[in-house]
Amino acid sequence: MARAAAVTPADPHPSSGTRTALSPAGAPRSEAVLSRLQLLVTRKLDGLLQGDYAGLLPGPGSEAGESREYRPGDDVRRMDWPVTARTTMPHVRRTVADRELETWLAVDLSASLDFGTGRWLKRDVVVAAAAALAHLTVRGGNRIGAVVGSGADPQAPTGRRRGAVPPPGPGRLVRLPARGGRRETQGLLRAIAGTEIRPGRSDLGALVDALNRPPRRRGVAVVISDFLAPPQQWARPLRKLRVRHDVLAIEVVDPRELELPDVGVLPVVDPETGELHEVQTADPRLRRRYADAATAQRAEIAAQLRGAGAAHLRLRTDTDWLLDMVRFVAAQRHARTRGTTR
Numbered sequence: 001m002a003r004a005a006a007v008t009p010a011d012p013h014p015s016s017g018t019r020t021a022l023s024p025a026g027a028p029r030s031e032a033v034l035s036r037l038q039l040l041v042t043r044k045l046d047g048l049l050q051g052d053y054a055g056l057l058p059g060p061g062s063e064a065g066e067s068r069e070y071r072p073g074d075d076v077r078r079m080d081w082p083v084t085a086r087t088t089m090p091h092v093r094r095t096v097a098d099r100e101l102e103t104w105l106a107v108d109l110s111a112s113l114d115f116g117t118g119r120w121l122k123r124d125v126v127v128a129a130a131a132a133l134a135h136l137t138v139r140g141g142n143r144i145g146a147v148v149g150s151g152a153d154p155q156a157p158t159g160r161r162r163g164a165v166p167p168p169g170p171g172r173l174v175r176l177p178a179r180g181g182r183r184e185t186q187g188l189l190r191a192i193a194g195t196e197i198r199p200g201r202s203d204l205g206a207l208v209d210a211l212n213r214p215p216r217r218r219g220v221a222v223v224i225s226d227f228l229a230p231p232q233q234w235a236r237p238l239r240k241l242r243v244r245h246d247v248l249a250i251e252v253v254d255p256r257e258l259e260l261p262d263v264g265v266l267p268v269v270d271p272e273t274g275e276l277h278e279v280q281t282a283d284p285r286l287r288r289r290y291a292d293a294a295t296a297q298r299a300e301i302a303a304q305l306r307g308a309g310a311a312h313l314r315l316r317t318d319t320d321w322l323l324d325m326v327r328f329v330a331a332q333r334h335a336r337t338r339g340t341t342r
Helices: 024-044 079-088 122-137 182-193 204-209 231-242 286-305 322-338
Strands: 061-067 089-097 102-108 142-148 172-179 219-226 246-253 265-269 276-282 311-316
Touching: 079 089, 079 265, 102 122, 102 172, 102 204, 122 142, 122 219, 122 246, 122 311, 122 322, 142 182, 142 204, 172 182, 172 231, 204 219, 204 231, 219 286, 231 286, 286 311, 311 322
Parallel strands: 102 142, 102 219, 219 246, 246 311
Antiparallel strands: 061 089, 142 172, 265 276
8 A cells, every 4th residue: 555645536527517627628728717716826825936046135145156256345255266376466357247137947747636626636736836836936037947758658668579568658858948927927827738748757857857857046935746656756856956946846636546445346546557446445444544554644744844944835736726825825925034044
């Protein structure tokens, strides 16, 4: 039962009429959903993040610039000792004021995200969270970009003979360059919402590591996923990302990944491998073992995120994700005003 939370009911959409679909097949509807998301975010979250990120306040700045010779009155803390040693003349390092914020999203749209038994699909919550962050940050010259990961790329070479079924690959990554402006942001969100979810397992570690290359100036990095991949796959890239950037990890969870209902024999399928099993949910011991395994799994995810120094926000498909984001942003703002970061 170690991976109990990775399997999902074979028919996960018994009441799909109550959900909002953001799939490529419903492109016109997804446009309306994105517009509605923009209105909701503007009303409830607008202004909560103003002044929260480092480097935007007036002053000399912290980004390294060119060196010049020392002049009387210069701050000795800005001495450029390597250049001073080479030239035998005292030099100071100029700094460039950072007037804009660059935010990068790592959006996981692997097969396990195409599931949901609550008000939303997990995929919808991922897109909604990306939309909220985009509308919050793209202002005042700020830029936002994204790296989107889906399942195995069917065009990727596998080294097998012709006609053989390709095995699950590391996944397909699509990089959307960072741009500013409302129109560009809407284009980025449309590209995320229109991403096709492919079968096979994606590599969450490779997705996170894509934000480390090429190296960028200090900014904000947001990883949106269900984090069902083994922690040893993504924990180290996340710690590496935290060295230079402020990192926010948004974990998307469905209630059926935490506990099983008592509905008799329930067919479940692993969306990433296609394996189908029948589970007797009337057994209370099985349901208890499933819940215990799911609790341990989520505790391990939270511990790895905490160890990486990332802020952790959990969104569920059966609750008001926007209200959860409002509470999280308000708590972060309160923590910063009290002189703490987490």
